[in-house]
Amino acid sequence: MSAPDQVAGDPTRPVLQVVGLRKSYDGRHYALDGVDLDVYAGEVVAVLGPSGSGKSTLVRCIDQLESIEGGAMYLDGELLGYEKHRDHxxxxxxxxxxxxRRRMSMVFQQFNLFPHWTVLRNITEAPIKVHGVPPAEARARAMELLGRVGLADKARAHPRQLSGGQQQRVAIARAVATQPRILLFDEPTSSLDPELVDEVLQVMKSLAESGMTMIVVTHELEFARDVADRCIFMADGVVIEDRPSADFFSDPRSTRLQGFLKRATENRAREVEA
Incomplete structure (x- = not known):
């Protein structure tokens, strides 16, 4: 998949910077409690952790689908969600x-395709209506992306005519079509039947190889180890470890991560035996 256009700027500055992020749903317990995260251009960051650790909340806050109670987020140095006005x-x-939000794209657990639109229109609608791309250019770009995700023959199909894996590949093509600065994934394979997971992971691997900047919330440990540049382990709303992928898996430092990886490996072994 062709590399996305990158915004010119200082390569030493993160594309995305998250500083002390806090999020609470009830005012007492924090789903995110002081999360720090830097993501650089072309970097793939996998976010791992048990259920309820704050992984999905993190990417939803970055995409401004959730409000925050503290901290700050910056995209290419621009404060997200707020502005300085006089002294406040x-x-x-x-x-x-x-x-x-037009400078980011999110791929969700559910595919969120419009069922009454064709695959082609699902991909071209945002580039044309939101980003002002000429229709012919948007359609050509969409067909290129469909070819790269192996679905060029499905342009005129409707989502109900596709498998779950095919729908998720269309959703990824739709997200990439707007040429986002950063691409966010929220457990993109969790709703798929096991035999359909690999086809989606292969598309994501292709995106990573093209230089797309990505944050991937996932439970697919092999993908995280083989594709991600860095892995983050979250628990109880905080980042426990943030390390290069090779070190993350070969030498986990915290007992929480050691236990998490041990359980995940044992569960995977049982699945293979079954």
Missing amino acids: IRPLTDADIARQ
Whole structure:
């Protein structure tokens, strides 16, 4: 898959910077409790952890689908969700938040395709209506992407005519079609039958090889080990470890991560035996 256009700027500055991020749903317990994260251009960061650790909340906050209670996020140095006004910080308008979100794309657990639209229209709608791409250019780009995810013959099909794996591949093509600065994945294979998982992971691997900047919340340990540059382990709303993938798997430092990897390996072995 062709590499995305990268915004010119200082290569030493993160594309995405998360500083002390806090998120609570009830005002007492924090789903995110002081999360720090830097992601650089072309980097693939896998986020791992048990259920309820805050993984999905993190990417939803980055995409501004959830409000935050503390900390800050920056995309290419621009503060997300807020602006400085005189001597204080105030929330951005919905229009300004929508403008910021246009520079990111999210692939969800569920495919979220519009069932009454063709595959081609699902991919071209945002580039044409939101980003102002000429229709012919958007369609050509969509067909290129469909070819790269192995679905060029499905352009005129509707989502109900596709398997779950095919629908998720269309969802990925749709996310890439807007040429985002960073691509966010929230457990993209968790809703798929096991035999369909690999076809989606292969598309994601191709994206990583093309230089796409990605944050991937996943439970697919082999993908994280083989494709991600760094892995983050979260538990109880905090980052326990943030290390290069090779070190993350070969030499886990915390007892929490050691136990997590041991259980995951044992579960995988049982699945293979079954």
